[in-house]
Amino acid sequence: MYSELENLYAACFPDKKQKWTANDFADLKKSGCDIIASQNSFIVWRTIADEAEIISIGVAPIARRTGTASALMQIMEHDAKQNGVKTIFLEVDELNIPAISLYQKCGFTNAGIRPHYYDNGHNAIIMKKDI
Numbered sequence: 001m002y003s004e005l006e007n008l009y010a011a012c013f014p015d016k017k018q019k020w021t022a023n024d025f026a027d028l029k030k031s032g033c034d035i036i037a038s039q040n041s042f043i044v045w046r047t048i049a050d051e052a053e054i055i056s057i058g059v060a061p062i063a064r065r066t067g068t069a070s071a072l073m074q075i076m077e078h079d080a081k082q083n084g085v086k087t088i089f090l091e092v093d094e095l096n097i098p099a100i101s102l103y104q105k106c107g108f109t110n111a112g113i114r115p116h117y118y119d120n121g122h123n124a125i126i127m128k129k130d131i
Ligand SMILES: CC(C)(COP(=O)(O)OP(=O)(O)OC[C@H]1O[C@@H](n2cnc3c(N)ncnc32)[C@H](O)[C@@H]1OP(=O)(O)O)[C@@H](O)C(=O)NCCC(=O)NCCS
Pocket: 012, 013, 056, 057, 058, 059, 060, 063, 064, 065, 066, 067, 068, 069, 070, 071, 091, 092, 093, 096, 097, 098, 099, 101, 102, 103, 105
């Protein structure tokens, strides 16, 4: 399963220098993160007390704009709520318009900026949603 996720990650993030490997996914799972994946999509999040953080989400290019990521976000939110989560956080590259649009559509709002957070020098926007 984790080697399939490694391939999926590479397809979703072709420009990232440091791509997650099968071992990285295994370590995330071991450290307590939740992972939901299908053939063309995945989402990874972690929960600490009543807060959850979406660590990554990706949909293979061939499957985009068909509501896949929105569905994953809904499943994640439902699961988080069942586990007592009150607020979901995430970070997104300020220039990643598809992702920012997705999160806004899912009800996330801006909660801050992390300057020069990414390797490419871009700022991260912190977004949150109370559930
Ligand atoms: C961001 C990403 C996960 C969206 O996945 P998706 O399955 O295509 O998203 P959905 O089909 O559920 O789209 C939901 C909404 O997001 C917005 N959206 C998605 N892709 C968009 C794009 N290319 N441009 C503008 N808005 C976009 C739209 O509002 C869309 O609703 P609509 O189709 O009714 O207009 C996908 O583009 C992806 O994997 N990108 C590369 C990885 C990445 O950047 N992950 C996020 C890291 S923080």
